[in-house]
Amino acid sequence: MTDDFVGRPSWPRPYVVAIAGSVAVGKSTVARLLRALLSRWPDHPKVDLVTTDGFLFPTRELEARGLMARKGFPESYDVKRMIGFLADIRATGRATSPVYSHQAYDILPGEEHVVDRPDILIFEGLNVLQIGAGMERANAPVFTASDFFDISIYIDAAEENIERWYLERFMLLQRTAFQNPASYFHHMAHAPFDEARAFALQLWERINGPNLRDNIEPSRSRADVILHKQADHGVDWLKLRRL
Numbered sequence: 001m002t003d004d005f006v007g008r009p010s011w012p013r014p015y016v017v018a019i020a021g022s023v024a025v026g027k028s029t030v031a032r033l034l035r036a037l038l039s040r041w042p043d044h045p046k047v048d049l050v051t052t053d054g055f056l057f058p059t060r061e062l063e064a065r066g067l068m069a070r071k072g073f074p075e076s077y078d079v080k081r082m083i084g085f086l087a088d089i090r091a092t093g094r095a096t097s098p099v100y101s102h103q104a105y106d107i108l109p110g111e112e113h114v115v116d117r118p119d120i121l122i123f124e125g126l127n128v129l130q131i132g133a134g135m136e137r138a139n140a141p142v143f144t145a146s147d148f149f150d151i152s153i154y155i156d157a158a159e160e161n162i163e164r165w166y167l168e169r170f171m172l173l174q175r176t177a178f179q180n181p182a183s184y185f186h187h188m189a190h191a192p193f194d195e196a197r198a199f200a201l202q203l204w205e206r207i208n209g210p211n212l213r214d215n216i217e218p219s220r221s222r223a224d225v226i227l228h229k230q231a232d233h234g235v236d237w238l239k240l241r242r243l
């Protein structure tokens with residue numbers, strides 16, 4: 001009755017789990033594992049997973065704004081659309097998100113991921129705990145993504161390990177995904193090891209490393225849970241802020 005009066009949904013809304021952390025720290029691995037584990041619980045079988053790379057501006061837009069070397073930085077995301085997505089999930093349990101392809105290195109035109117009343121939504125991305133630039137300004141956002149989370153988990157590790165995981169993943173992709181002529185990095189498919197590694201190191205040193213230090217790590221203290229990984233990906237400690 002009260003819910004009818006204030007216009008809240010009378011069905012149980014999705015429980016939203018946010019997963020944050022650096023590029024290559026293991027967010028998608030943890031998210032997929034969590035999804036598989038939670039799906040097994042008999043009382044909430046429907047678990048959906050959405051990644052925030054779907055809310056990156058398309059390459060065309062990033063190029064127009066001079067942001068191709070700032071991919072993953074706060075200004076490279078359509079934050080308004082992302083908050084709108086989360087607000088729709090809260091209000092109706094249903095929403096659609098654009099789809100990003102690592103192969104195309106771009107948003108896929110015309111494709112969307114439809115979320116339809118899951119019991120649990122895992123919302124994964126390096127920016128989920130960021131509060132947006134210019135909070136002091138008159139046009140400061142009314143909501144931040146965290147307003148829509150039931151629990152948030154920050155995956156943490158020493159930067160030297162994350163950088164190594166990034167380089168290892170790049171070298172693995174060179175032997176596999178980059179071999180596909182449709183891959184954005186196909187020009188690296190046959191590069192000698194040292195050249196490919198130097199290329200990946202530049203991406204880390206110019207984009208992902210600075211983004212970790214300037215924007216991602218500063219959001220860590222907002223997480224409910226910090227899960228710290230050691231060099232072999234094993235979790236050596238876990239901190240709970242509040243539950």
Ligand SMILES: Nc1ncnc2c1ncn2[C@@H]1O[C@H](COP(=O)(O)OP(=O)(O)O)[C@@H](O)[C@H]1O
Nearest residue numbers: 022023024025026027028029030165168169233
């Ligand atoms: N538990 C793990 N054991 C072994 N390798 C892992 C583990 N977690 C992540 N990795 C590897 O580390 C790299 C980064 O993980 P990924 O989940 O892709 O990170 P993110 O989504 O944060 O960019 C990948 O190459 C992945 O295979």
Ligand SMILES: CC(C)(COP(=O)(O)O)[C@@H](O)C(=O)NCCC(=O)O
Nearest residue numbers: 023024053071072125126203207208
């Ligand atoms: C799309 C991303 C911002 C998101 O990274 P993710 O959280 O999926 O690992 C990142 O993969 C990226 O493209 N960074 C820019 C530099 C690079 O190509 O690594």
